[in-house]
Amino acid sequence: MPLSLQTRNVSVLAAGQALFNSGRALMFLVATLAAVNMLGDDLTFVTVPITMMLVGTTCGTLPASHLMQWIGRKWGFVIGGIIGAFGCTICFFAIQANSFILFNAGIFFFGIYSGFAGLQRFAAADASAPSFRARAISLVIAAGIVGAVVGPETAKLTRTTLDGAEFGGTMLAVIGFTIVSALISLLIELPRPTHEERKETGRPLSKILTEPAIIVAIAGGLVSYVTMNMMMTTTPIAMRVGHHFSFDDAAFVIEWHIIAMFAPGLFTGQLITRFGSLRIIAAGGGLLLAAVAVALSGTELWHFWVAMFMLGLGWNFSFTGGTTLLTESHEPAERAKVQGTNDFIVFTCMALSSMFSGTLYHFMGWTWVNLATLPMIAVMLAMLVWLALVKRRSTAQNSAPAE
Numbered sequence: 001m002p003l004s005l006q007t008r009n010v011s012v013l014a015a016g017q018a019l020f021n022s023g024r025a026l027m028f029l030v031a032t033l034a035a036v037n038m039l040g041d042d043l044t045f046v047t048v049p050i051t052m053m054l055v056g057t058t059c060g061t062l063p064a065s066h067l068m069q070w071i072g073r074k075w076g077f078v079i080g081g082i083i084g085a086f087g088c089t090i091c092f093f094a095i096q097a098n099s100f101i102l103f104n105a106g107i108f109f110f111g112i113y114s115g116f117a118g119l120q121r122f123a124a125a126d127a128s129a130p131s132f133r134a135r136a137i138s139l140v141i142a143a144g145i146v147g148a149v150v151g152p153e154t155a156k157l158t159r160t161t162l163d164g165a166e167f168g169g170t171m172l173a174v175i176g177f178t179i180v181s182a183l184i185s186l187l188i189e190l191p192r193p194t195h196e197e198r199k200e201t202g203r204p205l206s207k208i209l210t211e212p213a214i215i216v217a218i219a220g221g222l223v224s225y226v227t228m229n230m231m232m233t234t235t236p237i238a239m240r241v242g243h244h245f246s247f248d249d250a251a252f253v254i255e256w257h258i259i260a261m262f263a264p265g266l267f268t269g270q271l272i273t274r275f276g277s278l279r280i281i282a283a284g285g286g287l288l289l290a291a292v293a294v295a296l297s298g299t300e301l302w303h304f305w306v307a308m309f310m311l312g313l314g315w316n317f318s319f320t321g322g323t324t325l326l327t328e329s330h331e332p333a334e335r336a337k338v339q340g341t342n343d344f345i346v347f348t349c350m351a352l353s354s355m356f357s358g359t360l361y362h363f364m365g366w367t368w369v370n371l372a373t374l375p376m377i378a379v380m381l382a383m384l385v386w387l388a389l390v391k392r393r394s395t396a397q398n399s400a401p402a403e
Helices: 003-039 048-071 073-097 100-117 120-126 130-142 144-158 168-187 195-199 212-242 247-262 265-275 277-297 301-327 332-364 366-371 374-399
Strands: none
Touching (some): 003 048, 003 073, 003 130, 003 212, 003 247, 048 073, 048 212, 048 332, 120 301, 120 332, 130 265, 212 366, 212 374, 247 301, 265 277, 277 301, 277 366, 277 374, 332 366
16 A cells, blocks of 8 residues: 555544544543433433443444445445434433433443444554554544544533523534544545455454464454443542532643543554564553552542543553553454454443443442452453463474474
């Protein structure tokens, strides 16, 4: 692929990711707070909207991946943006009617859009030469830093623009983000899927999913996302309801968390090229552990800020490393089923953890939300050691002289 076309495609995908993450960051911040307005004192189901968004993402990943296998990435992203705008329109009317059920229906469709938009990082890999692949993935992920600022700041500006409907104006802003993301996707120029890719030749999925590298790649994305999701979805509630911080304080913490999630993407690809995916995933795991330690050490504003900042860094390292490892571990003809299955597994677990974290927070509090993440991080780190040993054994066997 010509260098200029490669640069153009990655730039368009990065812009799409910036718009997507602006809307998603905004949703993560306001969805639970909008739910508080609708539910009153009983917060047992306060994280249901986030859960429904993640359920929508889970439902969207495999269809999106297979649809793009047939019609191409461009039109897949256009369709995803239209679905997102439809969902946000439902959310807007739900806020007007103070309908918790309708709000969850709308955010489910926004989640389906997320399933489409999340594949932009894989599209960046498709659009790049092998030597640039890790950097292309990290640059598209890094574009989310725009959302880190635009999302929370948009929420602050639009939260009360419509009298009697807090966050109604916010939903209108997200509709704008999704429509523009659909329009700019028309600028993507990637080769249409080959006959081999459409026919899905290659190894059976059951065999692929037993490969140690695939297992660890999925684990890197899964653990980083579930840990991040459990802590991030409950942070606004813990700050606003549990410790009476202002909305602007909560927005400040989430804003810096999202900056930490995406800013390292400017150099994570170079680190992966230099040190390898496994070391970067391991570094991410260490940062996730540090984030939990800070969160458990106190509930002052700086505790929330530092914990969420380190959580974002840990997510970036583990998730980018896992994504890169995944793209290196399957053949082009296996792309749709492997990438779609990866995201299906990750977002299914995220949806379950979102519901679990809200219930856990309601009955046991902020401390136990954080403690619940520790076993998952420990398992991920153990799996990295296992894969390193498998690779070392394989290298030793291959280098051994034949008898």
